[in-house]
Amino acid sequence: MSADTNSQRRILSILVANRSGVLSRVSGLISRRGFNIESLSVGPTEDATLSRITVIMVTSDTAFEQLTKQLHKLIDVHKIVDLTDENAIERELVLIKVNAPAEQRSEIIEIANIFRAKVVDVGKAALTIEVTGDEAKIKGIEDLLRGFGIKETIRTGVIAISRG
Amino acid sequence: MGKAGKTVQSDEAAGGQLMSGAQAIVAALEAEGVELIFGYPGGQALQIYDALYDSQQIRHILARHEQGAVHEADGYARASGRTGVVVVTSGPGATNTVTGIATAYMDSVPLVVICGQVSSSVIGTDAFQESDITGITMPIVKHSYLLQDVADLPRTLREAFYLANSGRPGPVLIDVPSDIAAAELHFTYPDEVNMPSYKPTLKGNPRQIRQAASMITDATRPLIYAGGGIIASGASPELAELAELIQAPVVTTLLGKGAYPASSPLNLGMFGMHGSKYANYAVSAADLVIAVGARFSDRDTGRLASFAREANVVHIDIDPAEIGKNRASEVPIVGDAKGILAALSEQLRKLAHTPRTADWLAQIAIWQADHPFYHPGLATPTGSIAPEGVLDRLSELLDPAASIVTTEVGQHQMWAAQHIQRELPRSFLTSGGLGTMGYGLPAAIGAKLACPDKLVLCVAGDGSLQMNSQEMATAAVSGADVKVLLLNNSALGMVHQWQQLFYDKRYSASLLEDNPNFVKLAEAYSWTAQRVTQPEDVEAALQWLLASEGPALLEVRIDCDEDVFPMLAPGSPLDAVIGAVNIGALDDMIDGKDWCEQDDRQASAWMLAHRAAAKEEAK
């Protein structure tokens, strides 16, 4: 049941009971059924008894439908929303530590400004940049910074919310 | 749905009677109406066992291995429909339950498994006999709980029983740290469960039911594919009503055996890998498959791509995840089979449906006449005892209304499924999904304790019997008067068969020439036992077995070259490899010891003609 034809990147937002072991049930089921998780993030919600798990993965339609049904069978899963359609707002926060000798700093800061990213730390030979955005934006800034030499990248994993 | 049988004395004013967690577990079991549990004690379960000592209501059966305890609870549950209950200790006690839990999970059997656990304060420290049984069993339970607060205990047990035996049934595990078992609470047992995230759909969608009815009206070659879900749902009467009404043949899965009476002329019995040729031909030629409580498992469908190629599929199941998992369906109906089948029949009556299946049934009758199962009588051509003949005779001797047959796993299991006729649900218990050797004997013990008035007989192989032979002690001590018919071929027969057919007779690790003396083994457990080696002695031996008092074993010596036929032929090399051989199409079966091409050609010719006719009609 792995990614086959008509595979597509998908965003799944799973509302679960805020209880110990739930993340392990959900992630265990996803890997057991043969799916690769690209990104996963968990956090509390407006309701203290519930948490939200956002999962990104690449699957076909049929495999995805089967996975959703299997997830629904977990007693701790309350609701599943497929946010794959362009209708969702998608964000990820990324910290990028990039080589920045003095003569290149201004150029890097300019790039950061264009992407509305922030310089959050300045070291002797490196800058750390915080950028928030969707997949395309993050890839964009990464591509531009790569030329300077990226030392380290840390990503939170994608979160997403429906519009309206 | 585990409605509280008895309610515990509760001191309302004080918010319930003060007791320990361990006592609360026993009180909750009593409130659920539990009368029989299976288990094995140990350090972290001592408090629960101490509380059990006082129970007037609950009888505890001491297994001789925790795997045995779980299969016993499973046999009890399958035979009775009630939830089976198991209590074990932490660490090795808990890990010994894993195969039993997985067996129950694969076959959707309601169990509540209560495990002692090390104290909360030392969880995660590799304490003595600590194992993360909640983590280990996560993929094989319907749900599990690791208790963290004694106050949650009554609600947890209530939920566990509700979950285990509602919707698609399954095992539920409760891990009880010893400090929680020791802590005190005011016990009141909740009447209601409140689980907003668990609401199984029971009632079928009326629009889908109407669609299914109209599809049935259009079909000329309909067929009902009945699985274990019929038995779980108690839907046998509704299934029979529908089959009669639409005059459709019924094929059953291994777990569906007994869901529909073998004596009905519409019953074609088991299909799939070792089903009959006629059942498989019927499935392959059907224009409508009505799947009820069945999951299109690879043992049923063979090569999926060619399964029932000409058929539309109506798929009725309580588990939405089964629908479309293996085979897409034209009309999916999620819900409880009983209500849906009744509604379907009602809708068809409203439409004044008159079946047009006479030609279809006539063709099937021809296949039935041409390709019966093998009924060799008691002797094979070489003079050894014929296993099929023994089981045919056993089937005649058993009263189908007053007997339960369990099986181990292997050739004997398939022969039993082919040759023992069953009329009623819950009368044929076998490990289908997991195929667990070692299931049959303990399951028979559980079934006998659930149904003391029935004759309970386990058909066993010499390999499987040795997987849980220690449970002979459980039978003897608990007074579970079970019978074992051991078909001893001094081999792991099913493995041997595959090696014979597909691995050039290289019998790697499949010969059991050094078997123990089974008669002496049984006698050591104070069973009575006999052995037969000659066909002419079989009749008297069977009579002896069925009339014997107390647990008894009959060892029947058979030849290790006896194979189970018919059998699905392997598919082309590119097809899905499931097990060690790639799976072929249902209508492509090995018949007997040589390939019976003639029969297959005739069947294919009929189907080709049909397909051509259908195409013409479509134009």
Ligand SMILES: Cc1ncc(C[n+]2csc(CCOP(=O)(O)OP(=O)(O)O)c2C)c(N)n1
């Ligand atoms: C626990 C377990 N281990 C291994 C297998 C694989 N297996 C399937 S059938 C079989 C042989 C069973 O031998 P026996 O019980 O003697 O029955 P027979 O096939 O000879 O009738 C084996 C080893 C299994 N199903 N279960």
